[in-house]
Amino acid sequence: MEKAVSAKTMAAIDENSQEQYGIPGIVLMERAGLLAWKILREYINPDMSVVFLAGGGNNGGDALVMAREAFMEGFDKISVIACGSRISPSCATNRGIIHSLGLPFVDIGTEEPGASVEAILREADVIVDGLSGTGLSGPLRGNAATLVSLVASVRKTSREILKETRNVYVCSIDVPSGVGDDVPASAPVMRADRTITMGMMKYALLLPAFREACGELSIVNPGFPPIVLDAAQDVLHVADSEDFSLRPLDLSAYKKNRGHIAVFAGSEHYSGAAGLACMAAFHARCGLVTLYADKNVQPLIARENPSIITRTISSGEIASIPLEAYDAILAGPGWGRGGDREDILAVLLDTASQLVIDADGLHVFASLVKKDSGRAVTHCPLVLTPHPGELKILYDALPSELRKEDISDASPCHYKDILTTMSSYYQAVIIAKSHVTWIADGSRVYVVEGRDPSLGVAGSGDVLAGTCAASMAAHATDESLAASALDAVLVHRNAGRRARETYGWYAAEDIVTVLGNAFDALAEARKGSRGIRR
Numbered sequence: 001m002e003k004a005v006s007a008k009t010m011a012a013i014d015e016n017s018q019e020q021y022g023i024p025g026i027v028l029m030e031r032a033g034l035l036a037w038k039i040l041r042e043y044i045n046p047d048m049s050v051v052f053l054a055g056g057g058n059n060g061g062d063a064l065v066m067a068r069e070a071f072m073e074g075f076d077k078i079s080v081i082a083c084g085s086r087i088s089p090s091c092a093t094n095r096g097i098i099h100s101l102g103l104p105f106v107d108i109g110t111e112e113p114g115a116s117v118e119a120i121l122r123e124a125d126v127i128v129d130g131l132s133g134t135g136l137s138g139p140l141r142g143n144a145a146t147l148v149s150l151v152a153s154v155r156k157t158s159r160e161i162l163k164e165t166r167n168v169y170v171c172s173i174d175v176p177s178g179v180g181d182d183v184p185a186s187a188p189v190m191r192a193d194r195t196i197t198m199g200m201m202k203y204a205l206l207l208p209a210f211r212e213a214c215g216e217l218s219i220v221n222p223g224f225p226p227i228v229l230d231a232a233q234d235v236l237h238v239a240d241s242e243d244f245s246l247r248p249l250d251l252s253a254y255k256k257n258r259g260h261i262a263v264f265a266g267s268e269h270y271s272g273a274a275g276l277a278c279m280a281a282f283h284a285r286c287g288l289v290t291l292y293a294d295k296n297v298q299p300l301i302a303r304e305n306p307s308i309i310t311r312t313i314s315s316g317e318i319a320s321i322p323l324e325a326y327d328a329i330l331a332g333p334g335w336g337r338g339g340d341r342e343d344i345l346a347v348l349l350d351t352a353s354q355l356v357i358d359a360d361g362l363h364v365f366a367s368l369v370k371k372d373s374g375r376a377v378t379h380c381p382l383v384l385t386p387h388p389g390e391l392k393i394l395y396d397a398l399p400s401e402l403r404k405e406d407i408s409d410a411s412p413c414h415y416k417d418i419l420t421t422m423s424s425y426y427q428a429v430i431i432a433k434s435h436v437t438w439i440a441d442g443s444r445v446y447v448v449e450g451r452d453p454s455l456g457v458a459g460s461g462d463v464l465a466g467t468c469a470a471s472m473a474a475h476a477t478d479e480s481l482a483a484s485a486l487d488a489v490l491v492h493r494n495a496g497r498r499a500r501e502t503y504g505w506y507a508a509e510d511i512v513t514v515l516g517n518a519f520d521a522l523a524e525a526r527k528g529s530r531g532i533r534r
């Protein structure tokens with residue numbers, strides 16, 4: 001599994017490579033610039049005008065190496081706009097070379113950019129962004145912030161005035177300037193079409209709020225020894241299809257040993273959510289699904305979904321059900337939050353062999369925890385699947401000493417810490433759903449890049465919840481909850497991709513139709529690899 005690191009860890013890797021292995025910073029910078037240029041070069045031509053924005057740090061130095069390379073290759077519409085007062089030694093060396101070569105160079109120092117700088121940006125086909133990298137401290141300020149907003153306005157103007165698809169192409173070096181570990185999610189940042197990051201993936205690039213500012217991501221290694229990269233600690237684990245870990249079924253498998261899950265879902269106005277979650281579980285390999293629903297919705301769901309075993313339920317009856325017999329239980333999709341929900345969820349938390357709580361169930365769970373904080377820890381193995389709004393509900397239910405800042409505006413480091421804290425406090429695996437889904441299991445944090453708006457459709461979360469319950473049932477005998485959660489997120493993502501290919505845009509029930517193929521494709525791809533936690 002690929003790893004992502006903090007800027008602090010990256011700085012330590014940089015220092016280690018220089019101090020312990022004797023690789024000079026200027027050598028790393030040269031290679032960083034050359035490799036980044038090689039990638040950018042695939043997308044641009046020498047007849048384009050390219051503007052290099054170079055801050056005073058080493059990120060700016062990387063941009064200057066790229067400017068020199070562009071010049072060497074015969075690009076003749078090049079401009080460098082430099083800023084900053086404290087210039088790092090390697091950056092200064094490269095500034096000197098740019099001067100000697102006579103490249104157009106405007107140094108605005110700490111001054112605000114004037115009309116001439118704006119005019120240069122307006123003419124640009126390509127902007128290389130080297131204003132700040134991992135050395136950023138706090139949200140962008142001063143003229144670097146102004147340059148970022150100027151680039152944003154240039155993008156907008158060229159689209160509006162020219163009324164054509166051509167737009168300036170922005171390539172950020174290492175991270176889009178303004179993106180940093182301690183920067184709130186709402187801070188202004190460069191919006192790039194491509195980000196070429198150095199050495200390893202960075203946390204900050206994976207924060208849902210920052211991810212789209214990065215555009216396409218590439219990683220290059222400017223020369224950090226692999227042994228130094230491998231030793232990185234405190235990482236995010238970036239999971240992909242090869243990390244799917246469910247084993248194939250025995251050919252003798254039968255409905256009774258392919259997993260039996262119970263689903264507590266559906267209410268008068270949201271009966272569809274229950275059907276989606278149950279059907280998703282079947283398509284994610286479950287053999288038997290029993291739905292417990294209110295008296296007024298049970299007949300409706302039974303009529304529309306003949307494969308599901310349906311039962312009516314009330315809080316008075318729950319104690320008589322042998323809940324521990326189910327391999328996993330799902331509670332929450334379309335369930336409603338009032339009436340007997342707290343009583344039922346309390347029993348599920350006590351008796352299920354393992355439980356996944358989604359949607360309305362998360363509100364009910366938060367309410368139980370607020371009334372009795374012991375509920376946060378006294379329960380069966382648990383997975384929580386909040387979308388951003390529900391994550392905030394769970395965050396707000398934490399004791400005040402664990403809540404530091406607004407979770408909706410959390411910086412990358414804070415987001416990671418919050419998820420780890422919540423996962424520890426609730427003694428649960430948390431799947432924080434988004435276009436970039438983060439999964440925390442108390443000690444590790446996994447990230448899955450989804451980035452597929454077709455999956456952002458009503459009921460998509462219900463499908464994930466059913467898939468997750470099925471995955472937990474399948475893993476039950478030998479795996480960790482985190483592996484179940486990860487498998488479910490990967491299957492859901494893969495199904496979204498397939499549904500997009502098959503239907504274009506679609507409804508949640510269409511995701512269900514391709515879930516089985518998505519599942520099999522991942523299992524097939526896994527053959528020969530070991531998966532996680534084995």
Ligand SMILES: NC(=O)C1=CN([C@@H]2O[C@H](COP(=O)(O)OP(=O)(O)OC[C@H]3O[C@@H](n4cnc5c(N)ncnc54)[C@H](OP(=O)(O)O)[C@@H]3O)[C@@H](O)[C@H]2O)[C@@H](O)CC1
Nearest residue numbers: 025028032056057058059133134135136137139140141174
């Ligand atoms: N060994 C090497 O040579 C290698 C280096 N590499 C590259 O170096 C980068 C790290 O370089 P770094 O540590 O020099 O910091 P960097 O990201 O340029 O930022 C410092 C600049 O930003 C400015 N600035 C800071 N905060 C600000 C704010 N809030 N608002 C506005 N401005 C702010 C700060 O200004 P100052 O505060 O000094 O006035 C200074 O000008 C890394 O990302 C990678 O690209 C790799 O390519 C490979 C090997």
Ligand SMILES: Nc1ncnc2c1ncn2[C@@H]1O[C@H](COP(=O)(O)OP(=O)(O)O)[C@@H](O)[C@H]1O
Nearest residue numbers: 433434435450451452453456458459460461462
């Ligand atoms: N742009 C996107 N790219 C990838 N996945 C997405 C995107 N938007 C939403 N999703 C996924 O779709 C699901 C939506 O869940 P949720 O908001 O609970 O939907 P609902 O409540 O309608 O069932 C989540 O799994 C989320 O990760």
Ligand SMILES: [K+]
Nearest residue numbers: 129132175177
């Ligand atoms: K940058």
